[in-house]
Amino acid sequence: MIFYKKAFVLIAFFTGYFFDSQVRPDVIYGDYNTFWTSQNNSGSYVTAQDTNNLLGFSVGGVNYSSGVNPTLFGSRVGTYVNENYRAFPTSFSVGSTSTNYLIGIPRYVNGVLQDQTNRPSLSCDTSLGYYLRDGLNGLDLSTAVFNIPRQDLSFYVNVLADINPNCITDNIPDIIVTQVGAPSTTFDVFKFTDINGNTVGVQKDVNFSSVTPSGTALWSFYFAGNCPHNYNSGSGFSGTTRDVRVLTFKLSDFGITLANYQSAVKFVQVLSGDSDVAFSAYSTNSLSLYCLENAVTSGTVQDTKIGITSQGRAAAADNWPMVRKGGFLALESNRKAFVPTRVSTAGLANITNPVEGMMVYDTTENCLKVYVNSSVGWKCFNRKTCP
Template identity: 35%
Template sequence: MDKKLPILLLFSIGSLFPLFGQTAPNLEFATVSGDGNPTGNGPVTTTTINFIKNTNNPSGTSFALYQPALSATFSLSNQTYSNAARIGWTGSAGALIYPLMNSAGAPSNNTFTSSGAATGTGINVTNNRGVNLTINAAALSGRPTNGNYPMADLTITFNRPVSNPILHIGGMGGFQGNLGFAGGFDYVSSNVPVSFSRLSGNSASFTITSSAIKNSAVNPTANGTNSASGSVLVNGQGITTLTLRVGIRGDGNASSWGGADGITIGLSTLESNLSVSKTVDNQAPKSGSNVVFTLTAKNNGASNNTNIKVTDQLPSGYSFISATAGTGSYNTTSGIWDIGNLNDGASSVLNITAKVNYSGNFTNTASIGGDLSEADSSDNSSSSTPNVQTVCYEDRNTASAGIGSKFGITTLQRAGSNTWPTIRNSAHLVLESDTKGLVISRIPKASLGNITNPVEGMMVYDTTDKCLKVYADGVWSCFSTPTCP
């Protein structure tokens, strides 16, 4: 009796994205110390596998623990026959729950395609692992051997959403005596719409439709071209559950059923943890002054990410002056900093110089996003709110710095003294009196529009509202407090 271990299903989205230089780190089924993955035998009907980071994918096998942990739970349900399917089983005895990928069907490395890798690369069958799923052909005793029988449902549940994973399936096919048989999978349901497409395989027998994964060999075998192994892209965004109907078919070359089809099922995928932080060079700027906001975008891994964009639309409290981007470009109209690609562990900086307005919203917020699923979205936005000192004038300058005032009018009988008007530094005109007043332009409110080109800081007396008015930020406002109107 020839027996095989369960199909290896590995999920990966790498082929959807361009490769980044020499390495494209991804998440795979493998083992490292402390990973918490199962090491013993079954049989069981459920098991959970933690993904491991392949730091030098696709050419290497340097694996490392990954946080926050991404896991996939495999659960069997709706078994049509007694002991129709089990995890970690041979059909008659316990077997490793989480074996190497070459334990079923003897597939070669180039049969598979990992996430972030070119076709036929990225998986090493002597390092990567998968869940052992065994379909018990003997449970069909007494039934025609040329039929196709549903056996159980296999549900794969991710602890957070993944996008475009790849199923790496190893070793669909087996035989007992003269009877050839092969396990297969039909799509049942998922939390979001998905479809299947073939990436690579050991032969034409590895047949994929949009909703099925099969061994199409007329006479299936446990190894070789009449066995079926390969990688299947699961097209879908934000997948948390995927349910497949596990079935088995016979070629009718014997009168009775026996044995089991062992298949290994593993997963690989791409994921990144983007973050953005924002600082300002002056936490207490005065209105009318400039500030510089510094944005730092970072990819904390595990995978290289593409189409990175940071949105930072300046709020009403600021007027844009300039921007300098370390990578990519900043669009002043949309507020989008288009970074492009950001590799695992890489970061980039954008400096935005802005004028602080006299009024408005002073909370400046930036947010980041890219093509890949996010491991942790809590650090995808950052805000800065300076404590703006909104003033329309400064206290008079009596310090030594500045240019001495040269022209003044006074009624205090000290014109020409050594201290006046020079003590009033940096003024164009100094007026001083304790018995006279200053009369400025007096205009009724309805006539303010007759001033066709008002400038910032212009002052008039509004005879309707009976207040001194200052033109600031495009409006005339009563100047009633020692701050901006």
């Protein structure tokens, strides 16, 4: 039996614990070895050794699907609430060449041991923020950045304050946070702020060393602050386990109310300096985000290889579209408009097999619409990116 309710924000920290109003899930579930449960029947932690995306969790006896694979999740746990969580998009500065500042990946990928010889591409052109939003829905518990230098991770909520007011007072988690390494006693801070950086509601201070782990994972480590990201073969690092801690929050935990929610334009995570983050996530039913990751300004500049132009200059002499850098497709005209498929709101129902990312122009609402997922459906694509 499936219940469709509002989605919530999850900030996953690999730790289990009732910490004031934030809640440690009773159980977390992943797709390692098809279906992973964080503890076995005896209460012992089960170690994930390969790729492991968060499938869902249980809070207060209620099962919540993360949206990664609700069919599989439901077949294993029975009744559940069908939510849809996404990792917050983020980027952060490197700021350290410390030997414990590390990229963590699963010890095995598709059964292959990860070391200096066998490893995925860890390009120096890839922002470290990528490892906090990779995997299915960005909810990969098996990749993380460890000991991130103290700084703020800011996640913009929609400029029109698109917090869903219907989700403020319900009992469904809105945010998930994670801590997947050995936590220090220094607090991580979570809060919503207004356009001027002032706290809206109240901030939550979390000491992850006081949070009971939810499970364990086996890691391979690579140096994050150096290029190339070489394998860390030192004692106590690669080939060792770390505890997984997860906490969930409701919007009301942060003092968000019907009176102040429209002032909350950013969700901020203040890192302790010893934070080991797999992801921080939000319910797409509870929050709408519009901010994209900062542009990459270093590394190799990539040409745009495909283009359509009415300017008559698609040739080697004009180096077009290669002159337009960093794109997948360039469209260029000074007299002819680009016209996407035009459909009324009612006509969207005739698209029987929509896929995520599909775009049409809605002639009823007069906006470009993008298909999000089966729970959210089509949404107007009319929000600006980061200021």
